[in-house]
Amino acid sequence: MNQPLVVGVAGRRVGTRKVMGLIRRRRRQDSVPEPAGEDVAGELAALATEMERDLPEASPAVREAWYRRKGGQRARELIRTLTRVLGRSGLVAAKGAGWGGKALADRLLLAAPRIPIRSLATLRAQHPTAATPEELAELISLGACRSSSALGAGAGAAAMLPVPPAMALEIAAETLSVAAVEIKLIAELHEIYGMPAVGTVAQRAGAYVGAWADGRGIDRAALIRPASLAALAVGSEVRQKLRKRLTRSTLRKLPSLIPLLIGAGIGATMNRRDTRKLANQVRADLTGHKVLDPGYWAAAAPAGERAVEA
Template structure:
């Protein structure tokens, strides 16, 4: 019978499939229950170990492998159009729809951070398994990045900002916009070219490595990792949403959102 690692080798798309399941289930993030989320993160961690071994130490250490893995995931993220978003969010439009998208994404990254931090904490409490903890945090990093890129893309839909290009080109633009914590400017004729350039790839790699570094701070005993992981992700996703929404409002010449 084939081992988990063997199955990962036979299925090169397993990482993207697992991230997709963690990002969206039945059209909405964060609907996976805690036990299933832990199981999927565990499977993703094992698949990433296999992928990292193939990439070699140099590529993994400099973050090139992480960026390549994420760019293979991005085109497969389930980005919903405006009509579908309204169906899934009770007919909301405009700022109310954007608010609901942010709430859902924050809930999702908080839940993933809590699970990822708890898994890392469990490994921290068992020294012989400590070396496997980074794979779990890499898995968390990819899932959180995917949730946030999906949020960023769907905020463009909510604000009526249409980003042109093929599926892969749009995914690249959204991924690079995420790395810069801003919206895509669809009026920029060079946006697609820039998103596929070396500078954009470096920006994406740096953002992923910073996100991974944030998750490494959740390594700690018992439940401290879970609490820290959830709190850090919640704050980061809120910051991203505020920056992107401000950018999209400027593009549409909308007034700033009222203070809550």
């Protein structure tokens, strides 16, 4: 009698014994997720930089078309790379939403220190026309909104010919990619408003991940006490909030899987709206506090502008 055929995690038809072997191997692998890789970090940085370009001479329609085209290209590369990584690590939704939330949280915490965060000096050098923190914050927020929108459209377009195992990986890849874009946004807004997190790279990254899980800026009291920041970065409460936020985000992305490109429009709109809401909340939190160093903005000016600002 032939073995019953079942669909494997990569979409192949394999025998039951082979599936059980795959599950046993993956149980051993799942406890230590593999890093996301430098390709993902590089593509994330490229997407953010591309989406922040001003294009002052172009008409609004031409600008939006350019952002959609360029953003779509970068987003597809990013999701494609991350989907391959997740596929190799065996991260699929077949084990249930609770397991999926934990696996995504572990993956995000592992990758967070690799998310490229620009210093205020770098941001000011890249955007010399921004004369105030508010102007620079708006440019960065717009870039993040365009990036998350492009990622939503990219994942939706990939669902034109849906295959369940591949769809699970696409959703996971988009969820993690948008989370990384928004964590990067939160961190750079803290730089712009003169309230960056302190501590080791891992502690700072963990604090920004916690802020993303809360959907808020980091509390000022924690910013001035490294011990408090370290507790935020590794606390079980933060991990629980992160799992819930990622699970909720994953479920919200299901409409983007509607085929015939309808899902692409839904995913793009939802992502842009959610990222804008987050940016506005974090900016409101940060502007409501006194900066730690009143001279931080002038100190980060490009060399040619320091004398003028002084």
